[in-house]
Amino acid sequence: MVSxxxxxxxxxxxxxxxxxxxxxxFVAHIxxxxxxxxxxxxxxxITPLSPQTGLVLAFLYAYRGNFGWVAAAFLVAEIVxxxxxxxxxxxxxxxxxxxxxxxxxAWLLRHKxxxxxxxxxxxTLKFIAxxxxxxxxxxxxxxxxxxxxxLIPADQFASALARFWVGDLNGxxxxxxxxxxxxxxxxxxxxLIAQPAAFVGILLGLFAAFTLVFLVGNPGDLRFFYLFFVxxxxxxxxxxIPGFLMAALALQISLVVGVQRLTEVAPLVDLxxxxxxxxxxxxxxxxVVTERENSARLALQREKQLxxxxxxxxxxxxxxxxxxxxxxxxxELNQPMTALVSYLRASEIMMADGNxxxxxxxxxxxxxADEALRASDILRRLRNFYAGRDPQLExxxxxxxxxxxxxxxxxxxRTGVESIVMRxxxxxxxxxxxxxxxxxxxxxxxxxxxxATAGRSNAVIEIAACRSGKTVLxxxxxxxxxxxxxxxxxxxxxxxTSKADGLGVGLAVxxxxxxxxxxxxxxxxxSLGGAKLELALPIxxxxxxxx
Amino acid sequence: MKIDPMIYxxxxxxxxxxxxxxxxxxxxxxxxxxxxxxxALAKLNRDSRGCVLTDLRMPGMSGLELLAEINARExxxxxxxxxxxxDVATTRAALRGGAFDFLEKPIDEDILVDVLTHAISxxxxxxQKRLQTETQLARINTLTQRERQVLTLLGRGLQNREIAIExxxxxxxxxxxKARMMxxxxxxxIADVVKMSLLLDSLTRS
Numbered sequence: 061m062v063s064x065x066x067x068x069x070x071x072x073x074x075x076x077x078x079x080x081x082x083x084x085x086f087v088a089h090i091x092x093x094x095x096x097x098x099x100x101x102x103x104x105x106i107t108p109l110s111p112q113t114g115l116v117l118a119f120l121y122a123y124r125g126n127f128g129w130v131a132a133a134f135l136v137a138e139i140v141x142x143x144x145x146x147x148x149x150x151x152x153x154x155x156x157x158x159x160x161x162x163x164x165x166a167w168l169l170r171h172k173x174x175x176x177x178x179x180x181x182x183x184t185l186k187f188i189a190x191x192x193x194x195x196x197x198x199x200x201x202x203x204x205x206x207x208x209x210x211l212i213p214a215d216q217f218a219s220a221l222a223r224f225w226v227g228d229l230n231g232x233x234x235x236x237x238x239x240x241x242x243x244x245x246x247x248x249x250x251x252l253i254a255q256p257a258a259f260v261g262i263l264l265g266l267f268a269a270f271t272l273v274f275l276v277g278n279p280g281d282l283r284f285f286y287l288f289f290v291x292x293x294x295x296x297x298x299x300x301i302p303g304f305l306m307a308a309l310a311l312q313i314s315l316v317v318g319v320q321r322l323t324e325v326a327p328l329v330d331l332x333x334x335x336x337x338x339x340x341x342x343x344x345x346x347x348v349v350t351e352r353e354n355s356a357r358l359a360l361q362r363e364k365q366l367x368x369x370x371x372x373x374x375x376x377x378x379x380x381x382x383x384x385x386x387x388x389x390x391x392e393l394n395q396p397m398t399a400l401v402s403y404l405r406a407s408e409i410m411m412a413d414g415n416x417x418x419x420x421x422x423x424x425x426x427x428x429a430d431e432a433l434r435a436s437d438i439l440r441r442l443r444n445f446y447a448g449r450d451p452q453l454e455x456x457x458x459x460x461x462x463x464x465x466x467x468x469x470x471x472x473x474r475t476g477v478e479s480i481v482m483r484x485x486x487x488x489x490x491x492x493x494x495x496x497x498x499x500x501x502x503x504x505x506x507x508x509x510x511x512a513t514a515g516r517s518n519a520v521i522e523i524a525a526c527r528s529g530k531t532v533l534x535x536x537x538x539x540x541x542x543x544x545x546x547x548x549x550x551x552x553x554x555x556x557t558s559k560a561d562g563l564g565v566g567l568a569v570x571x572x573x574x575x576x577x578x579x580x581x582x583x584x585x586x587s588l589g590g591a592k593l594e595l596a597l598p599i600x601x602x603x604x605x606x607x
Numbered sequence: 608m609k610i611d612p613m614i615y616x617x618x619x620x621x622x623x624x625x626x627x628x629x630x631x632x633x634x635x636x637x638x639x640x641x642x643x644x645x646x647a648l649a650k651l652n653r654d655s656r657g658c659v660l661t662d663l664r665m666p667g668m669s670g671l672e673l674l675a676e677i678n679a680r681e682x683x684x685x686x687x688x689x690x691x692x693x694d695v696a697t698t699r700a701a702l703r704g705g706a707f708d709f710l711e712k713p714i715d716e717d718i719l720v721d722v723l724t725h726a727i728s729x730x731x732x733x734x735q736k737r738l739q740t741e742t743q744l745a746r747i748n749t750l751t752q753r754e755r756q757v758l759t760l761l762g763r764g765l766q767n768r769e770i771a772i773e774x775x776x777x778x779x780x781x782x783x784x785k786a787r788m789m790x791x792x793x794x795x796x797i798a799d800v801v802k803m804s805l806l807l808d809s810l811t812r813s
Contacts, residue, residue, distance in 0.1 A: 392691075
């Protein structure tokens with residue numbers, strides 16, 4: 061599968077070309093004209109092959125303000141390659157008018173048929189139509205001028221125009237999309253390598269067709285040309301438009317080489333008409349393939365997005381039903397607690413009796429331990445319930461996570477959110493943690509702080525993050541009502557809460573989540589007068605140690 | 608026949624049954640454990656003495672349903688409910704349904720023992736009262752027609768003379784009926800007689 065410039069980069073940037081690029085264009089233009097100067101009409105630039113037109117259109121499409129350079133390139137090519145300084149009045153005129161035609165075509169493509177659309181069938185067909193119109197206009201202007209200047213006999217106008225037209229058309233169809241897709245080359249290369257058998261097969265096919273057309277039998281026998289369709293169309297079917305363009309490029313080069321090998325006047329113009337057919341067919345087929353691939357990828361992306369948003373939704377609704385779940389969980393957790401407390405009290409009574417040899421004491425204590433384990437198991441399940449899975453440790457930047465969370469709180473229009481201030485160290489190193497776990501912990505801490513400061517006019521909640529040795533300390537401090545000595549002691553126990561409607565699992569779960577990330581959640585000394593909780597997370601050694 | 612008070616412990620959680628049984632035994636209380644309300648009901652009857660200690664949330668019959676069933680069968684045992692994370696609605700339903708008390712898990716052992724002791728003595732007192740009433744009713748049943756009439760009229764506060772007029776008999780005869788009636792009912796004062804007449808009233812009304 062070959063990826064294409066995504067629509068986010070659309071419309072293509074329309075910038076000025078650097079001097080180097082202009083120079084490169086200039087040289088390439090003249091070079092392309094020179095190598096394709098075969099079988100001209102009366103030593104004029106009317107050949108059945110004009111790859112430079114594709115270059116011109118791509119250049120004008122991608123960069124603005126190059127009219128003069130393009131016109132100059134046309135003129136210089138004419139003089140250098142064909143050496144016709146006479147009729148000096150007609151050459152600049154022809155160069156300028158043909159540049160004007162291509163400038164117009166570039167404008168049309170930019171505004172009506174952006175090249176990103178040449179990945180869909182309709183966009184590709186429009187592009188082909190525009191290319192045909194451009195070529196016929198350029199041909200009419202060019203050949204018309206030559207005819208007016210009596211360089212071409214009037215009766216040869218039609219055949220010269222046909223020759224000109226097919227040359228320009230093929231140049232545009234082949235080179236313009238190819239050049240504008242240069243950025244895609246690496247992904248195309250990967251796609252080619254991914255199917256080496258097909259790649260080799262197509263190369264062999266091209267070579268076989270080349271052999272039959274030019275090397276054996278009656279050289280230039282056009283009947284064999286159709287053999288070129290097999291590898292070219294195969295490339296279109298396998299790799300879409302980019303693959304087809306590569307095959308067509310190879311084919312076009314071999315045509316030029318082959319034709320120059322022929323001793324007789326070979327009908328390159330006829331070959332070029334066949335080439336046009338092949339280009340149109342291949343582009344259309346390739347577009348269908350590419351379009352299908354793109355929509356499949358898009359569907360895959362959508363599906364992934366949907367899955368992500370669904371899992372977010374599931375998490376949100378889990379949080380929403382926490383109240384309902386509270387009594388279920390409390391019941392579940394209270395079972396082992398009840399048994400545990402009873403076993404321990406029983407043990408105490410056995411010992412107080414002075415009857416330390418009570419054979420039941422040992423088993424009772426063991427049963428008590430079992431119940432404690434059962435309770436912690438339930439707590440672990442509770443943690444998994446919150447996070448839905450085992451921790452997935454990754455390198456994380458805390459700042460965006462914190463900002464996102466605070467932003468979400470702001471959007472929820474929870475009262476007191478405006479009192480949140482952030483104090484982050486610059487260049488905070490990345491940490492190793494589970495993103496969802498961190499979000500749950502932080503959201504718990506913020507909720508607690510908001511509850512503790514609720515109703516205060518001068519409420520302040522400070523989120524701070526700084527580096528401390530091998531860890532990053534993330535703290536949430538507030539100037540709320542603080543905590544009693546009792547609460548401070550029992551803070552991380554499950555079902556300990558100072559809230560009337562609280563379940564008392566937030567910090568217990570948060571601590572368990574922090575520990576699952578290899579971190580630590582602890583109570584710190586508040587500098588604002590309320591409560592401060594501090595989350596220590598290990599620094600990502602690989603990424604974090606970088607300056 | 609005297610029956611020892613028994614704590615009927617019902618909880619679907621084996622560990623809790625085990626732990627509480629151990630604890631109650633160590634505190635010198637008789638207890639019997641059941642894993643479901645249904646099993647307990649099969650064992651309980653009107654002669655059962657002691658109290659029921661049941662979990663609220665259980666598969667099958669819940670603690671509240673057990674309470675209702677105990678009331679319906681006139682088993683007359685105090686029911687103490689155990690709950691995790693007690694909520695107001697359940698508590699109210701339980702108390703309206705006649706629960707003796709309501710304990711939250713995990714249970715403070717001292718409170719548990721205290722509540723259970725109270726429940727058992729409440730049951731004993733209730734049982735005593737019921738026994739007494741039964742005895743008294745049995746005695747009332749031994750009264751003759753005339754003796755009953757005298758009892759009823761005495762209960763209304765009538766004097767011997769007025770009763771004599773009411774029943775068209777001599778005051779002397781009223782004296783005789785009254786003496787015999789008081790003897791049969793084991794009454795030593797007029798206050799006892801009034802109580803008995805109230806009992807008779809409630810008997811005739813029901």
